[in-house]
Amino acid sequence: MKKVLLIIVAILVVVVGGFTVFVLVSWDKQYEAEYPGITASTDSAMIARGKYLAYGPAHCVICHSSIEKIEDVAAGKDVPMTGGMEFDIPPGIFRTPNLTPDPETGIGKLTDGEIARALRYSVNHMNKLMVPFMPFQELSDEDLTAIISFLRSQEPVNHEVKPSEYTFLGKAVVAFGLIKPEGPKKTPPVSVAIDTTADYGAYLANSVANCVGCHTERDMKTGEFIGPVFAGGMKFEPDAFSKGFSFISPNITPDKETGSMTGWDEPLFVDRFRAGRLLPGSPMPWESFARMNDSDLKALFRYLASLGPVQNKIEKTVFNPGENFPD
Ligand code: HEC
Ligand code: HEC
Structure with a gap:
């Protein structure tokens, strides 16, 4: 009897151990996705369009600033997108990065292509998967350009945000490919006619x-x-x-x-x-x-x-x- 128990325990240890080792060695994958051919512009109409989208319909500011600033967003203020909001959910603690052009702590060190790829293919500048918080895969090329042009035009703010951290559950979900980077479901339009239609x-x-x-x-x-x-x-x-x-x-x-x-x-x-x-x-x-x-x-x-x-x-x-x- 004792021997049978020992064997069962030994099998369990091997299975659980194997599962754990598999998750730990394979979750931290590198992903590939193409860089959209997007180049930021300094055209003032383009920047104004990007700003409207980021503070309005695309609501980047809601996640990429802090909760204390939410009233200022409602009041129409230009709340800086310094990041730092935390989403504490079962797969991990996900933190929004600083989107101001600070070279050390913000997007100053990222290329236009890296930012565009993050939004269109959910692969970040480190070639890592991003969990689906940002369903912007089918933004038009023009609007993607406008948003990146606006991000580049902001005042840089030095604000360090700790990277996101996965729980074991989150790592397992990624290791088994249950979450993969989301790309566009159909070819994104080059531009869209802005109208009341x-x-x-x-x-x-x-x-x-x-x-x-x-x-x-x-x-x-x-x-x-x-x-x-x-x-x-x-x-x-x-x-x-x-x-x-x-x-x-x-x-x-x-x-x-x-x-x-x-x-x-x-x-x-x-x-x-x-x-x-x-x-x-x-x-x-x-x-x-x-x-x-x-x-x-x-x-x-x-x-x-x-x-x-x-x-x-x-x-x-x-x-x-x-x-x-x-x-
Ligand atoms: C992050 C999730 C989320 C997004 C994005 C979202 N909604 Fe909602 N919406 C909700 C929830 C939850 C409620 C119910 C609570 C409330 O009324 O605020 C709601 C309520 C509403 C209501 C009812 C409001 C009322 O006073 O009866 C309307 C209309 C609505 N949403 C339309 C929209 C439209 C249009 C969009 C896109 C522009 C949108 N929602 C985007 C989650 C969302
Ligand atoms: C619902 C919340 C939410 C909204 C809305 C949102 N973001 Fe994010 N964003 C996140 C989170 C969370 C991360 C970090 C994801 C992670 O670590 O896996 C992130 C990461 C990023 C990154 C990092 C890419 C990298 O390479 O490190 C960029 C760039 C970005 N967001 C831009 C934007 C822009 C531009 C908008 C508006 C068009 C936007 N976000 C709207 C939650 C949001």
Whole structure:
């Protein structure tokens, strides 16, 4: 009996040990991806476009500054993108880098190609994978150029941010290839006509502002979409930012019965975005979105109104601290 037990324990030790060794030696992979042919420009219209995107619809500033500055974003201030925000999630602690042009601690040492590749292919300047926080793979070449041109034009700020750290779980997920660098799903456009059309709204909602990424039900381990797009249902567990509240995103398709915008017209939609954050702790980056211009908001409204209605009842979107999600 004792001998059998010993053998079982020995097998377990070998299996667990082998698994651990495999994860530890293979998680820290180098990835390859092409460098998009993007060169920053010093043209003032280009820089202004990049700044609008970074503070507004693309909301870079929400993650690449500190939570204490979020009110300043809402107030329309040029909050410096010095990084340092921490996302403490099961795969690791992910920290946003300093995006000001400081040569020591910021993007001053990165080439345009490295920054462009990070955004388009999720491979950072060290050739390492980046976990999918930034769904900007299909930004147009022109907008990618505008954003990088703006980043280069900022005042450099010396601010050291510690690198991200993976937990063992995170390392295992990467070692087994469950997370891989995301590239574009279709060829990104060279440029997109900026207008109040539903077409431009589609670009904003899917490739710039990530409305689709939060308003679609997803598998929380892999990030895959498991529900109809824009029909809501993504769950947000309580975290440091949410003040203990948890959230489920509403259905923003134009379904008369279950859509959260039933009865909204264009002016009301614009006003709702102008009002900014109403619910403390909501993950939606309202502070940045409140800075979107009327033309972009109209385009978004027209696009959402043009979607096929999806019946998906989301009973409740906000849950008090300690309250559980429904099954
Ligand atoms: C939802 C949060 C979030 C948003 C929004 C966001 N970022 Fe990031 N960003 C991160 C995180 C987290 C990392 C670090 C990822 C890691 O360590 O794996 C990062 C890393 C980066 C890097 C580092 C690349 C490198 O080589 O080290 C760049 C450049 C960057 N972001 C630019 C941007 C720009 C430009 C925008 C807006 C268009 C943006 N980010 C929006 C969270 C965000
Ligand atoms: C990071 C996740 C996230 C992103 C990105 C996001 N949303 Fe939301 N959204 C939510 C959550 C969660 C709620 C429910 C809490 C709230 O109302 O703030 C919500 C609420 C809403 C509401 C209902 C507001 C109300 O007062 O009834 C609308 C409309 C909406 N989102 C539209 C959009 C559009 C359009 C975009 C893209 C421009 C977008 N969202 C991007 C997570 C997100």
